[in-house]
Amino acid sequence: MSRKKTSKSKGASTPAASTLPSANGPRPARSGTARPGPDAPPNGPLQPGRPSLGGGGDFYDVAFKVMLVGDSGVGKTCLLVRFKDGAFLAGTFISTVGIDFRNKVLDVDGVKVKLQMWDTAGQERFRSVTHAYYRDAHALLLLYDVTNKASFDNIQAWLAEIHEYAQHDVALMLLGNKEYGLPFMETSAKTGLNVDLAFTAIAKELKQRSMKTPSEPRFRLHDYVKREGRGASCCRP
Ligand SMILES: Nc1nc2c(ncn2[C@@H]2O[C@H](COP(=O)(O)OP(=O)(O)OP(=O)(O)O)[C@@H](O)[C@H]2O)c(=O)[nH]1
Numbered sequence: 001m002s003r004k005k006t007s008k009s010k011g012a013s014t015p016a017a018s019t020l021p022s023a024n025g026p027r028p029a030r031s032g033t034a035r036p037g038p039d040a041p042p043n044g045p046l047q048p049g050r051p052s053l054g055g056g057g058d059f060y061d062v063a064f065k066v067m068l069v070g071d072s073g074v075g076k077t078c079l080l081v082r083f084k085d086g087a088f089l090a091g092t093f094i095s096t097v098g099i100d101f102r103n104k105v106l107d108v109d110g111v112k113v114k115l116q117m118w119d120t121a122g123q124e125r126f127r128s129v130t131h132a133y134y135r136d137a138h139a140l141l142l143l144y145d146v147t148n149k150a151s152f153d154n155i156q157a158w159l160a161e162i163h164e165y166a167q168h169d170v171a172l173m174l175l176g177n178k179e180y181g182l183p184f185m186e187t188s189a190k191t192g193l194n195v196d197l198a199f200t201a202i203a204k205e206l207k208q209r210s211m212k213t214p215s216e217p218r219f220r221l222h223d224y225v226k227r228e229g230r231g232a233s234c235c236r237p
């Protein structure tokens, strides 16, 4: 697959969607090798989209490159494994070395969208490796650990890296991972996001506790918040 190298300039915009050569082929020697092996998909600009058959027989119409970034330990790899395989990597924490990738094809309103997801190492020592991958990412998921204040404080630094190395129009999302096992939502007094929900939910919980009527279905605060919570929010300083 021919690739032209484009130097990143502020005027450059995110490369067109593409059909990526399958990254489903044999994975790099060790997941997250500092430099993915020869089977890793090219890190150059991506070709224009066309229906294509990736490795592993997954048909897709369009493909995008998504990168996960954030401090070491915030849960980038675990989030990816959960999304890809539906499993949680409990047990010992094995830090990603360099960069790794996983693919998943989603059906988005009848369009087969292949996400090639790059799992970066959060450790400082791999930063130079991961910088090279920002350039042709279509989207960046920036993770912090809601139980680790420093990982949230570092968001500013990650945003500066993104501004420095990614295309100016890259799609960005901020994800707070892990939880204390408590119902969790983000609110904004400024925009009103989830403000009514927060107080309505707690009112429902307290009413149920004090006026329990056996015939009424049990109110589950966690489920209610999850169901009603408007996750879509944008974090303005
Ligand atoms: N309780 C809880 N633990 C989590 C969650 N996600 C990840 N972990 C744990 O956090 C630790 C780090 O998770 P990883 O996914 O390996 O972290 P990472 O961001 O990939 O770290 P690096 O590869 O070093 O950048 C592991 O021990 C996970 O089990 C979560 O949602 N909840």
Ligand SMILES: [Mg+2]
Binding pocket: 076, 077, 078, 094, 095, 096, 119, 120, 121, 122
């Ligand atoms: Mg990792």
